[in-house]
Amino acid sequence: MIGRVLGNRYELVEKLGEGGMAIVYKAKCQILNRFVSVKILKKEYSSDSEFLKKFKREATAVASLSDNNIVNVYDVGSDGDINYIVMEYVQGKSLKEILNEKGKLTTDQALAIAIQIGKALEHAHKNNIVHRDIKPHNVLVTTDGVVKVTDFGIAKSSDSVTITNSSKVLGSAHYFSPEQAKGNVVDNRTDIYSLGIVLYELVTGRVPFDAESPVSVALKHIQEPVVPPIQLNENIPDALNKLIMKAIEKEPFRRYQNVTDMVADMRAIQQNKDLRIVASDFEQDATRVLDVKAVNSKLKQEPAPEQAPLEKRSEKNKSSKNKNKKKIMVAAILVLLAVVGSVSGFFAFNKLAGNSGETTVPAIIGLQEEDAQKLVEDKKLKFVVVGKEKSDEPEGTVLKCYPDEGTKVKENSDVRVSISSGDKVSSIPNVENMELNAAKEIITDAGFKVGNITYQASTTLQKDYIISQSPDSSATSTDTTIDLVVSSGPEQKYSTVPDLHGKTVEQASALLANVGLKLGSTDTAVTDNTSLKDTIKAQSIDPGQKVTEGTAISVTYYVYQAPAVTQVAVPSITYVDGADEQLDAVGLVLGTLTAEKTSDESLDGQVKSMSPAAGTMVNKGATVNIVYYEYKQGQQ
Numbered sequence: 001m002i003g004r005v006l007g008n009r010y011e012l013v014e015k016l017g018e019g020g021m022a023i024v025y026k027a028k029c030q031i032l033n034r035f036v037s038v039k040i041l042k043k044e045y046s047s048d049s050e051f052l053k054k055f056k057r058e059a060t061a062v063a064s065l066s067d068n069n070i071v072n073v074y075d076v077g078s079d080g081d082i083n084y085i086v087m088e089y090v091q092g093k094s095l096k097e098i099l100n101e102k103g104k105l106t107t108d109q110a111l112a113i114a115i116q117i118g119k120a121l122e123h124a125h126k127n128n129i130v131h132r133d134i135k136p137h138n139v140l141v142t143t144d145g146v147v148k149v150t151d152f153g154i155a156k157s158s159d160s161v162t163i164t165n166s167s168k169v170l171g172s173a174h175y176f177s178p179e180q181a182k183g184n185v186v187d188n189r190t191d192i193y194s195l196g197i198v199l200y201e202l203v204t205g206r207v208p209f210d211a212e213s214p215v216s217v218a219l220k221h222i223q224e225p226v227v228p229p230i231q232l233n234e235n236i237p238d239a240l241n242k243l244i245m246k247a248i249e250k251e252p253f254r255r256y257q258n259v260t261d262m263v264a265d266m267r268a269i270q271q272n273k274d275l276r277i278v279a280s281d282f283e284q285d286a287t288r289v290l291d292v293k294a295v296n297s298k299l300k301q302e303p304a305p306e307q308a309p310l311e312k313r314s315e316k317n318k319s320s321k322n323k324n325k326k327k328i329m330v331a332a333i334l335v336l337l338a339v340v341g342s343v344s345g346f347f348a349f350n351k352l353a354g355n356s357g358e359t360t361v362p363a364i365i366g367l368q369e370e371d372a373q374k375l376v377e378d379k380k381l382k383f384v385v386v387g388k389e390k391s392d393e394p395e396g397t398v399l400k401c402y403p404d405e406g407t408k409v410k411e412n413s414d415v416r417v418s419i420s421s422g423d424k425v426s427s428i429p430n431v432e433n434m435e436l437n438a439a440k441e442i443i444t445d446a447g448f449k450v451g452n453i454t455y456q457a458s459t460t461l462q463k464d465y466i467i468s469q470s471p472d473s474s475a476t477s478t479d480t481t482i483d484l485v486v487s488s489g490p491e492q493k494y495s496t497v498p499d500l501h502g503k504t505v506e507q508a509s510a511l512l513a514n515v516g517l518k519l520g521s522t523d524t525a526v527t528d529n530t531s532l533k534d535t536i537k538a539q540s541i542d543p544g545q546k547v548t549e550g551t552a553i554s555v556t557y558y559v560y561q562a563p564a565v566t567q568v569a570v571p572s573i574t575y576v577d578g579a580d581e582q583l584d585a586v587g588l589v590l591g592t593l594t595a596e597k598t599s600d601e602s603l604d605g606q607v608k609s610m611s612p613a614a615g616t617m618v619n620k621g622a623t624v625n626i627v628y629y630e631y632k633q634g635q636q
Helices: 049-063 095-102 107-126 178-182 188-204 214-223 238-247 259-271 292-301 320-337 343-353 369-378 436-445 505-514 579-585
Strands: 010-018 022-029 034-041 073-079 082-088 092-094 139-142 147-149 168-171 288-291 358-360 382-390 398-402 408-410 414-422 449-456 466-470 481-487 494-496 518-527 536-539 546-548 552-560 567-569 589-598 607-611 617-619 623-631
Touching (some): 092 095, 095 139, 107 147, 107 259, 178 214, 188 238, 188 259, 369 382, 369 414, 398 436, 505 518, 505 536, 505 552, 579 589
Parallel strands (some): 518 552, 589 623
Antiparallel strands (some): 010 022, 022 034, 034 082, 073 082, 092 139, 139 147, 168 288, 358 408, 398 414, 567 617, 607 623
16 A cells, blocks of 8 residues: 555555554645545445445544644545545654553643543534544654544544444443443443543553453443552542542443533642542443444343442341331432442442541441441541431431442541431431532432522632532421522633744743743744744744633744855856856855956956955855956056
């Protein structure tokens, strides 16, 4: 294929790599005289006319995307039996290559990369494009640290029919979501799951699930609990651990519902490693075509992992009737409050943590208040009753707790519990400082209604946590509606990007600081114009654009390089007439002309001498002075 010209335009010059669906070449665009990447579909996909038709339609939709963190798609075409996509050529390494070199990344490095991936996905999702194959192999990192997401080849436009059919699913087994493994409908939360898996690998150096076959890996995504990444790398902050666990929840509704919120939390962790994030609101890869029927067949054959039993309950609640009620109640709460399918693993891994200053929430659901309080306080935690609910359970029985049983928390943290009031009227629960969805559940379970929800900026509480409630927990009435004031996070402030062209890097840094922005990466461009030396040629965001405070603006500035010196020989000039043209022809300049009088008319206009002399090697642009004869009658 090397040397072949596709579409009378793209000359293939070098093979860059090969994936499950395509081979990628570096090519030279003969029209625009620039290098591009050309992705050529493998024959097994090109021969499927229906697949090809949908692929071209969706690839064309992706070409409409324009974002600094997405590899641009320039063209989609075919040449004979070859079908190809033309993309931006990126100089750098894939994220997989970086992981292979480094093993794993620091928290700051991982967040910097994941945020840029998230920004790319945010742009795609806003344009109704779901990538569906986010993995380190499809993320390129340029030499100056800019992340570029590529390979939207199996992306799904929400305005089109997906190229996945009912029994086959496209994706990379180690990174795709449970709904992809089952062949279910996918949406933007599928990309969030895959981004969570990538972030998991960045900080631990390994993927959470591995097996001998893609089908076995898929089953693990569906069935098995995830080892929390903090168990594999104790240096990552607890907030990042919970962010990852929230992103890779097996049920889509338990994950981040949009990538914007996930990026906001990652940015917040960059600023504050002790940020509080709830993992759940309540509780060698190539792209492959995976047979969903095989997954479903194995699901029928292989039972889900058994869950470890909860701690023994008090003797007061061991009657057969109460046992049955507890089973129903615990199952319901686990669905609402825990990570689905991972209770036993989660308990076990947290017991192994052993980190100083941290402990785990004990199993207290079903215990009497006094017994539960003792267990909580023995774990060096605070026992806080947030409200009472009408229940068939005996008065004083713990019905639910927040955070979940088995969750790893810092010592002296609050464990909020809801207590059975028996047949008595429930009291208004105290949900301040709780996450919004958790607060809603507690309010409705206590027999009350959620009223007006208003948002307010807060520098102390992260987004979607309750700032205040009205009325507070002192009132008691089943007809009461509880209004909530919820944190919208820190107030976003915006700045206008100044014009940096012609400024020095130091001047640009000062200008940006004055408007709450900062200088990003710098690049250089060569000039032989001394007046442009050290001045800025280009900036990454155009002047006049509105951006959030703290945004980094990258610049390119000129460095001076003197032009190469070329020497030429001074030509031999006989007559002064036409001397300037002769000198100009070789790149020299006529200097002074000095006339010497002569009475010999035959010498009139002849060159007497030159400085430098004819044949002398001089630099181009040098000046040549000439003395010539001028006839004057009667001159002695």
